[in-house]
Amino acid sequence: MDTVDAETSVVYVLYDDGSTEMQILEGGNGEPVLSKPGRIVTEDEYNEALAAVNAHNEAATEALEQQEQAAIKADYDALIALGVPAATATRLTGYTPPASDQPATVGSDG
Secondary structure (H helix, E strand, C coil), rough: CEECCCCCCEEEECCCCCCCCEEEEEECCCCCCCCCCEEEHHHHHHHHHHHHHHHHHHHHHHHHHHHHHCCCCCCHHHHHCCCCCCHHHHHHHHHCCCHHHHHCCCHHHH
């Protein structure tokens, strides 16, 4: 428990489910109340656990974004395979292929 001032202290909590919490106790005499099974830890332990949670969340977000982009590209490719013009496929899916992957258009020099 860290003391902020004579009447305020900070308690760092790690819950058994992997979540974290920082409680600010007013009045100096308050005992922390844990909302679920867990334990009180040092600020360093809390910061380590919080960094791990944040890293996990960032990795999960990145994986979801990659899955979403793959699905969008698959939709674009399916529309192109059906003969839909690239500009229309881009408008419908929001996917813009790299310049080297774009199909040649009628009258282009490519």
